[in-house]
Amino acid sequence: MTRARSAQLYSNAQKLIPGGVNSPARAWDSVGGDPLFLKKASGSRIWDVDDNELIDYVCSWGPMILGHAHPAVIDAAVEATRSGTSFGAPTELEVEMARRVVDAVPSIEAIRFVSSGTEATMSALRLARARTGRSKILKFNGGYHGHEDALLVEAGSGLANQGIASSAGVHPEYAASTLVAEFNDVDSVRLLLQANTGEVAAVIVEPIAGNMGVVTPEPGFLEELRELTREHGVLLIFDEVISGFRVSLGGAQAVYGVMPDITCLGKIVGGGFPVGAYGASAEIMSEVAPLGPMYQAGTLSGNPVAMAAGIATIDELSKPGVYEGLRATTDKLADGLIGVFDASGVQAAVNRVCGLLTVFFTGNPVFDMRTASATDREAFGAFFHGMVDNGVYLPPSQFEAWFVSTAHTDADIEQTLDAVKKSLPA
Ligand SMILES: *Cc1c(COP(=O)(O)O)cnc(C)c1O
Numbered sequence: 252m253t254r255a256r257s258a259q260l261y262s263n264a265q266k267l268i269p270g271g272v273n274s275p276a277r278a279w280d281s282v283g284g285d286p287l288f289l290k291k292a293s294g295s296r297i298w299d300v301d302d303n304e305l306i307d308y309v310c311s312w313g314p315m316i317l318g319h320a321h322p323a324v325i326d327a328a329v330e331a332t333r334s335g336t337s338f339g340a341p342t343e344l345e346v347e348m349a350r351r352v353v354d355a356v357p358s359i360e361a362i363r364f365v366s367s368g369t370e371a372t373m374s375a376l377r378l379a380r381a382r383t384g385r386s387k388i389l390k391f392n393g394g395y396h397g398h399e400d401a402l403l404v405e406a407g408s409g410l411a412n413q414g415i416a417s418s419a420g421v422h423p424e425y426a427a428s429t430l431v432a433e434f435n436d437v438d439s440v441r442l443l444l445q446a447n448t449g450e451v452a453a454v455i456v457e458p459i460a461g462n463m464g465v466v467t468p469e470p471g472f473l474e475e476l477r478e479l480t481r482e483h484g485v486l487l488i489f490d491e492v493i494s495g496f497r498v499s500l501g502g503a504q505a506v507y508g509v510m511p512d513i514t515c516l517g518k519i520v521g522g523g524f525p526v527g528a529y530g531a532s533a534e535i536m537s538e539v540a541p542l543g544p545m546y547q548a549g550t551l552s553g554n555p556v557a558m559a560a561g562i563a564t565i566d567e568l569s570k571p572g573v574y575e576g577l578r579a580t581t582d583k584l585a586d587g588l589i590g591v592f593d594a595s596g597v598q599a600a601v602n603r604v605c606g607l608l609t610v611f612f613t614g615n616p617v618f619d620m621r622t623a624s625a626t627d628r629e630a631f632g633a634f635f636h637g638m639v640d641n642g643v644y645l646p647p648s649q650f651e652a653w654f655v656s657t658a659h660t661d662a663d664i665e666q667t668l669d670a671v672k673k674s675l676p677a
Contacts, residue, residue, distance in 0.1 A: 252640065256300040260288045276312070279647045282632040287644070292319030294658035297644055305644040306663050310654035312646075313493050313518035316577075316606065317567050318658020324522050324563045331559035337551055344558035351565045352520070352530065355500045356491075358510040359530035363539055364553040368492035368517025369397025371527035372455065374547045375513045376401060378529065379453035379486040381538045381545035387447055389430040389440065389454045389485075393463030393620025393650075396455055396490050396515075400425040434460055434619040435468065437475040444483045453486040453513070458503035461493035461652045463623040464609030465602040473509040480512075486535075492517035492527070493652065496565065497606045499574055519568075522560030525551075573657060578605040580664065581655045587668045595675050600626075607652045610634075623650060637674025643667050 264271035272278045272286065279286050287299040295318055297307040310316070317324060331344070349362050365371055376388055376399070388401055396402040403418045404426050416426040430447060432439040434456075444451055458473055460466040480487040489511035494503040496519040504510055512535060517527040530536065538545045567573070585603040588610060592599045598614035611617045612627040612634070631649040638645050643666075645653060 252303050253301050254285065254287065254299070254303070257288045258285050260300060261285045264288075276646070276648065276651070281628070281648045282635045284636065286647070287639070294318040294320075295656060295660065295663050303642075305639070305642050306659075306667055307644045308653040308655065308667075309644055309646050310656050311518075311523060312651075313497065313654050314521060314523045315654070316497060316519050316656050317564060318656040321564075321567065321658075323567055324560050327559040327563035328522070328524070328556050331556045334555070336556055337554055339550060342553070342555050342558070344555050344562065345553040348553075348558045348562050348565075351562060351569075352516070352528065355565065355569075356495070356514060356516075356530065357501050357505055358489075358512075358532070359514055360533040361536035362528050362530035363536070363547065364558070365527045365529070365547075365549050366525045366551055366554070367397065368490075368515065368527045369399055370549070371492065371515040371517055371529045372396040372402060372488075372490055373399040375488050375490075375515050375529045376453060376455070377547065378513060378531070378535065378538055378545055379488060381543070382535060383452045383484065383486060385450055385452040385485075387428045387430060387451045389432055389443055389451055391434040391456055391460070391620075392431050393434060393466075393623060394455070394457050394460060394490070395462030396457075397492075401429050402455070404429040404431060433621070434463070434466060435472050436619065437472060437479065440476060441479055444479060444485065448483070451483065451485045453488050454480050455488040455490055457490045457493065458507065458509070458511075459494045459498060459604055459607070461607060462650065463620045464611055464617065464650050465604060465607045465652045466618060466623065467602065467604055468503075468507065469618065473503075473507050477509050477511075486512040488513045488515065490515045493607070494604075495519060496568055498604050500565075500568055519564060520561050521557050522562075522564035524554070524557035524560045526554070526557045526561055567657075574605060577655065577657050580657075580659050580661075581606055581608060583661065584608065584653075584655060584659075584664050584667065587664060588671060591668055591671050591675075595672075597675055606655050608655070609649075609652050611649065634674050638670050641670035641673050643670045 290300050291298050400421045430443045491502040495516045499505045513531045540546045585601050585608050600611040600617050612630040617623050628649045
């Protein structure tokens with residue numbers, strides 16, 4: 252496997268683009284080495300610029316749930332492109348797309364499309380502040396909601412910790428207005444809401460955490476969060492940028508039967524194009540301009556090519572049996588991984604939901620950021636490189652989800668498990 256062309260491009264890119272990448276997760280900083288530069292993809296497969304073919308479990312970090320270059324999505328996008336790529340005026344496609352999202356996601360009655368997940372969460376916070384007249388936000392340690400200032404904050408240590416920015420350049424007042432609780436620990440939320448009575452506008456949570464690796468909500472956690480936020484007059488925001496259209500057509504809220512006040516979408520909703528969205532009841536969404544006083548806008552929002560791709564994606568996902576198939580593929584992979592690890596005496600926790608899984612190298616269960624951090628990251632790095640050498644492309648970090656698509660076949664799973672056997676950490 253030569254990677255000469257990737258190495259050359261990486262070297263050129265580093266002179267022109269910070270770190271050679273347009274999003275830091277694409278660099279291989281946490282596992283070491285030079286990232287592969289990709290040139291094409293189809294179904295479950297990607298090809299790098301040196302013509303190496305790999306099975307892909309990044310899937311653009313989620314959007315490619317149907318696999319790459321799905322014919323229905325490509326046809327829809329190409330057809331839309333021929334009619335013009337952006338108008339800055341309303342189109343029928345936006346109405347068609349909004350109808351599908353409102354029909355699919357139980358708590359959404361009205362929706363605004365934006366151009367990224369970051370824009371969706373940023374707007375959802377503004378909406379929550381507009382609605383409640385309060386300014387503080389509560390998020391969870393290890394929860395990622397895009398790069399908006401108020402959300403680039405994680406706990407230092409201990410649940411009373413307030414607002415330590417995890418990026419330079421974050422306005423200290425924004426960071427200070429963000430409270431950080433522990434995922435799956437409703438008492439940590441209760442304490443913070445009690446200590447900040449009347450000041451918290453919203454609790455924002457990934458109902459299935461995907462950015463500390465996959466961590467599922469323990470039974471009752473989301474229900475109690477719902478109850479507690481209601482008691483305190485705090486809006487509950489589900490960031491379903493990963494879980495939306497992945498764990499079911501209605502997202503995690505449909506799976507767990509817990510309804511947030513505001514939902515954020517991204518990734519899959521754009522079918523591989525830059526789209527995000529936030530939605531809520533018609534009443535809450537009436538705060539948004541031009542109906543209400545909360546301003547939010549976007550030149551390319553509701554872009555017709557992206558809407559066409561999103562519509563085609565949702566229509567494919569709406570066909571009978573799609574999620575059953577995706578779940579079966581995920582289970583086959585997760586069970587296969589556990590089998591290989593058990594047979595070789597490797598201690599690993601495999602967390603999974605429909606279409607997502609993470610392998611944590613630890614003998615203990617992983618249920619929040621603290622337990623996710625207590626894993627063997629060096630072992631992951633070695634494993635990652637073994638997998639790439641054996642033709643399987645994984646997210647280059649212990650704290651990311653592997654994304655399974657409907658294009659992954661049983662043969663792909665077998666080939667993946669073979670690669671795992673060859674890549675096990677010592
Ligand atoms: C990816 C992600 C975002 C940010 O979306 P972008 O399109 O990258 O801005 C927000 N929330 C979650 C849960 C995500 O996984």
